[in-house]
Amino acid sequence: MKLKDDRKVTQIFQSALKLVAKKGLSGVTMGDISREAGIATGTLYVYFKGKDELINALFAACRENSVQVSFKGYNPQLPFKPGFKNIWLNILRYKLQHFEEVIFMEQCYHSPFITADTREKAQQLSAPFYALMERGQKEQLIKQTDTGLLLTFMLGAMNELVKQTHYSGITLNRSRINSTFDLCWDALKA
């Protein structure tokens, strides 16, 4: 028999992301999403039990995807700084290319949609980032401050940078990206 189409889920997700980035979580209805995705409202309920499940699934998917992409090409054998920059660039590129996800995740953080379970699973995916900072600290390259604080500082700054870049319409060229990296590195370096 016919099978649920993965591409359709992607399409639903894309539509939801686009709308949330434009109108915020509070401004998006199931009707909006289905219209944007070019499907009937009822079809959303074929794929998801309801709005809550849709939002939670999208949240989880974004998180998994972004973490997975972040460590692409990272080789722990290589020296710390280039490895760190590699990951930093992966994160930045991902956020720039998936601006809508940045906004969506931010909006979700304080919404009643995201369940404790979803939140917890997302948090668990942070482990590799903590490990990275700890390595930098062991090698005396990174400040001996609470790793949670360092990560939050870095990722918070990056998020806001991505937003500013998006709104100002500036395209980050290589030199601009490098000077942005220097801001981060100078902050974190021991």
Next chain:
Amino acid sequence: MKLKDDRKVTQIFQSALKLVAKKGLSGVTMGDISREAGIATGTLYVYFKGKDELINALFAACRENSVQVSFKGYNPQLPFKPGFKNIWLNILRYKLQHFEEVIFMEQCYHSPFITADTREKAQQLSAPFYALMERGQKEQLIKQTDTGLLLTFMLGAMNELVKQTHYSGITLNRSRINSTFDLCWDALKA
């Protein structure tokens, strides 16, 4: 005859902030707000034309207040770094003490509630911050990078730090605050 009570507006604002921080903008209803404020739903409409106006007014009030507090005690005659740290501390303290506003502002940024006009007026209040960074650059103390970028970096990092602090339940003691300042300063300094 009787006058609309300023304290009641404050009470409404406080209730809205508290609820938005807990449930997100999408999860808060006019009924919730009135219940939390201990008044009838109809009373909200004595003070505000509707939900939109309430949210916009709150947004503007938060923004004005935070900017005003930021420059408290700043004396441009004094050297840059202590003046900068003074402002930085003002901002951090404000955000820590008004955590709910941090969340509210973040949630609002991509909501359909905030009008272009409100947004513009908020943006105009940023001028003193830009001027501050420009001064630092003139004195060769701050990196010669786009001031918007520098500010975004700093404020984004601070926001996220405040959130992390809040969730982890850690109280920032003096030494912890200082090391956090060092992260910011090291990032920005020339």
Next chain:
DNA sequence: TTTTAAAGTGAATATATATTCACTTATCTT
């Protein structure tokens, strides 16, 4: 090709939420 079951539909329904309004209460003025 026919059969079968899942995928897809969208108008109808249920639910949640904003807003109104006829009325009550509080406060100021004379």
Next chain:
DNA sequence: AAGATAAGTGAATATATATTCACTTTAAAA
């Protein structure tokens, strides 16, 4: 104290939104 006006109320109404379901379409299996 009486009259006048604004503030406050909350049930009733209007509106927006999520969700359902009887039905149609599609595609795999027989």
